[in-house]
Amino acid sequence: MHTDPLLNNLVTAVIVINHDLKLCYANSAAEQLLGIGSHRLTEHSLGDCYQELSVDTQLLMSAIEQHQGLTVNSANITTLDGNAHILDITLSPIEADNGHPQGLLELRQVDQQRRIHQQLTLDAQQQAAQYLVRNLAHEIKNPLGGLRGAAQLLARELKDDEQREFTDLIIEQADRLRNLVDRLLGPQKPTQHSMHNIHEVIQKVLKLVQVTLPTNIHLIQDYDPSIPDIEMDQEQLQQAVLNIVQNAIQALATGGEIRIKTRTQHQITIGTLRHKLVLALSIIDNGPGIKPELMDTLFYPMVTGREHGSGLGLSIAHNFARLHGGRIDCASVPGQTEFTILLPVKG
Known part of the structure; x- marks a missing residue:
């Protein structure tokens, strides 16, 4: 039985490294986690695949050489694209066909759970x-x-x-x-959906906001043109994206930039369902960030951090994403706030 199809369907990132920490194998979840394709991964050592890791690589090398297992809980990693994650790391010693020691690394994203x-x-x-x-x-x-x-x-x-x-x-x-x-x-039941491209939805939103967009705010479009069409209610998703973009504009009172990015992600769990492929639409601004005390109730109706805000924009956006079988994630620190709409892509 070929192991590649099995390993590529795992949520856990699986990496095989030798005693010099050079990558010999990486599954799809590892590519997703590190943001690097498997062909490029196997050309580098482990230390070249991230910015920071709270585990000493010397510890991994020693464990491989001594054929010892190793477990590290709640390790922090910052990937090359600047994303931070919390991982449970397990290293199991294995032997390659040539008899040299290798290590099987399992990287489980605790932050996703x-x-x-x-x-x-x-x-x-x-x-x-x-x-x-x-x-x-x-x-x-x-x-x-x-x-x-x-x-x-x-x-x-x-x-x-x-x-x-x-x-x-x-x-x-x-x-x-x-x-x-x-x-x-708001709507409580899914409406009639048809196939549309997400970039058409985004462009309609940008046409609406550019009419009144302050000159000191710049919009950056960072799209993956290979993303396939998905089933959607175009008006609902347009409203969801518009609400988040308008929030970003209001957060940039002194100016800044808003990046709208589309990518695909693999093996993502939304609610209780796991999807092989999802569309990730991110709206990122470099404003002051969201107050920590608001993060847990951010998508509740009537909750707002602005003096004259209605507190309905994010609640409506969240509801529309839910009606499409998706979700909205938010990560915010001073200088960067990122809202990501995740929507299933049916194969």
């Missing part, structure tokens, strides 16, 4: 919040409709234009509240 747990928790909490909002909506909209109708009847009886201004104000505010409730509810 935490992200999956956070997503499941967020989904459960959002469903509870949506249930509460739906019940409140019925309690609000019924008397609101009566209030609006009474104001309309009163307006017909009034002869004084100045007095009618007050009834017009009541009607206007009743409509505003009704629209707010409708936005809070």
Whole structure:
């Protein structure tokens, strides 16, 4: 039985290294983790494949030479593309066909497991919040409709234009509240999906934002043109991307840059389902970052870090991603905030 197809379907990154730490083999998950193709990986030593690793490479070399196993929990790695991960590392000694010692490295991303747990928790909490909002909506909209109708009847009886201004104000505010409730509810079921290219969606968003884009903010487009079309509700995804891009623009009050990047990722778990291939659409800004105390509730409705924000943009974006079987991840430090929309690509 050929082992390559089996190893390439693992979520765990698997790497074979010799006693000099030169890579002899890397599976698909290892390519994904390090951001380097397997052909290039096997041309380099392990130390050339990342920026930083909290494990001394001398420790790995000694373990291979002495045919000893090694386990390191919660090791920090920064890959060449600047992404930081937390890994559980296991080294198992093996022997090559020529008899020389080698090591089988298993790199399991603990941060991804935490992200999956956070997503499941967020989904459960959002469903509870949506249930509460739906019940409140019925309690609000019924008397609101009566209030609006009474104001309309009163307006017909009034002869004084100045007095009618007050009834017009009541009607206007009743409509505003009704629209707010409708936005809070949002769509709860998947709509009709058809095949579209994600870059078409992004370009429509950029046309919308460039009309009012401040001159001190620069948009950078970094696309993978090989990404296939996916099933989507084009309007919903356009709104989701627009909400995140607008948040990034508002975060760059003193100027900066927004990078919109598309890539594919392999063997990604979304909710309880594992997908062989997903589309990763990242919106990255170099603004001040998100306050740490907001991170856990970032996608809740009515939660905002801006003085005049509605707190609905990210909640709506998250709901639209969920209705497409996807999720939104966020990582933020001062100087870089990255929102990534992950959407399954059906083979």
